[in-house]
Amino acid sequence: MKIRYICVLAVVLLALAGGSLTVLAQRGGGAGGRGGAAAGPANPFLGNAQAVDQGREIYNQTCTTCHGPDGAAGEMGPALGAPARRYAQGTDAQIFEAIKNGIPATQMPPFGTQLSDDDVWKVAAYIRGLRGTAIDAPAAGDAASGEQIFWAKGQCGNCHVVKGKGGLVGPDLTNLAGTRKTASIVDALTKPIHKVFGDGGAIPRILIPNTTYQPVRVTAADGKVITGVLKNEDSYSLQIMGTDNQLHMFDRARVKVAYEPTSLMPTDYDKRLTADEFKNLLAFLTRLYVAAPPPAPARGGGGVG
């Protein structure tokens, strides 16, 4: 029996949580914030929780057909919350402009005739809030103690790498706080279904590596058994990261494949750790961050010949 992690359900969890989004949104945007370079006017509703909630309401009535509920991506438009997207680097003024006047040469239509400027700013404030990640407000606690727990009692390092050290089966967590929200990290530690951004029905625009970490057991023709997680597969081949920390490639026609129903990731850290230990681990995890490199200097000056 094969399982696929539900990359999108946590969107609902976040939506149900509601308040955490609002908190993030309050921080977001404007000059000085990460990615908030000050081209154009600042959002007049910056820090206004009520306005952000109104923005969420307007968004969910107006934008979901294309962009999905709570910015998860829909059938036509991209996810607005995914941190890696170029849209995420836009200033508040650029978001405002895109909503009000549309984006030329794309399917993004103008909403300026339908929404007042205030409403557009509110939606922009809400979208900005979708983008915050854990590093913007790291969890309180003793991060140094949390690091100890990560490598010892928590056994996290058996599967996860931080700064080049650790096991290879799970995701590299070196920049966890730069890519995930705190609520998502808590979900990952405590809930069987925990991923954040998913396609929500969208057609992916680019081919990207598999991120499902599907556990799998492969029996080769010679009887040798390899366990690990799927890096990729298709109807003709399998690519696996083994629990032996080695890559294994298989011709599908020559092996037997069993998909394990349970993730290798434990989801009871709130029980296997004390409350203080969990708090400290979270403090450590929400500080795992690699700042983006500064923009490359403009070319020129070297000349040719």
Added chain:
Amino acid sequence: MKRLVLAGLVLCAAAIATAQGDQDLLKPDPSDWVQYSGSYNSHRHSLLNQITPANAATLQGKWTYHMNQQEAIQAVPIVYHGVMYVSQFNRIDAIDARSGNIVWQYQRPPLTRGAQRGTAIYNNKVFVTGADGALVAVDARTGHTVWETKTPAPWRLAGQAPLVAKGKVIVSGNTPSGFIQAYDAETGRHLWTFNTIPQKAGDPGSETWAGDSFKVGGGPVWVSGSYDPEQNAIFYGTGQPGSQWAGEVREGDNLYTDSIVAIDVDTGKIKWHFQNTPHDVHDWDSLEMPVLIDARFQGQPRKLLVQANRNGFYYILDRMNGKFLQGTPFVSKVNWASGLSPEGRPILTPGHEPTVEGSHTCPSTAGATNWPSPAFNPDLNYFFLVAQEGCGLVLRTTNRPGAGGGYLESPKPEEAWQLYVRALDATSGKKIWDYQQISSFHYGPGVLSTAGGLVFAGEHKGQVTALDARTGKSLWHYNTGDLITSSPMSYAIDGQQYIAISSGTNVFAFGLPRTN
């Protein structure tokens, strides 16, 4: 059908200058692929038979063409007399279909990225749409503009491939509500507009919307349709009603959303309609290609229209009048309706409307199938489609009237989404075989049938596979290395049959090793 249609085929570059007209569309040369679906009946069945189950394992790459400065190609290439045309919004590249060499490129500013699904050819012109609502006729030999027009406000064209029928370029769109339009292929003059939903009180269908609730919009048309010259009608699917997750703001059946409509090609007037999903709250567009089949049904020769619908049912209609003849589920789990009434109306089961908590619905909103095209092999009477097994959770964000919503894959492992290429008996709807597209779980490209007895199917993550049309057995595969978001097609030059498919921003052409 069994004759070797390639025999004696001699074409040369000078043939490009041949005027191309109605006959080329009504009875296309099997060496050409002159429109989105290959032929007016939308069979996607090439009459070429050089590639067979016996030799498919020897297929090899012939050329690759990169369409620069673009996102993944969703267009199906068309080929006329050795020239291939591949489109995007505002863009057509003409390629020598033998070598993959570029012949000319048309780029109307601005450079535009978006889901544009193809072009059409007629009388030495190829037609392309712009994201700004422009419709342009370009000289098929040079890429020079012949005429350019703009959809009259407030309409905006969507990305579907134009369909040329009786000298008219048929296009469609979503904004402000669904519509189909015809333009004169020679001049670009606007001829008629058909609105898929009422525009004012008293319009046909307005009685199926509470009050003036048709103002919520809907009925988008973003996929091409089919054409029956004998009936002088085009057949198009229409999309979902506006306020798609919140039916309480538009009580009634909401015509003509989620319907198949037959439109008089001369007047734009509706001849008949069949609504697959009345009062839809699951975003189950009926934009899956309507396929026109002449076949014996229950002992009688009939002119049929068949469609595998996003809602999970395979429909067989009489295309002369739209009468429902039969409807059967083509996926294993359909829980929102217990079946169809004798008139084809779904018999609803309770508990599947979108809720804040999420209601469990099979198929999911992603659909039991979607816009990637099916194919029909008349020799076998098999209908091939991309079927998606699995269920979903359908959500709305609040309980307030008109609230938005969305959908998710069911968290139950046994209901996870999985794509199959599936063969049905076209006139009974019974499943013949399945080919599982491992690791593919959302949409995926459409399929191509060939008289050689093959089905060509792309997989979303880049594999192209040749399947035995009788058994579904995989005979050959090739990893194109990028996402495949459009359907394969086939053409021939100088006795060589080619299979072409877009992958990412490239077009790949495959064929057998040459023996001469």
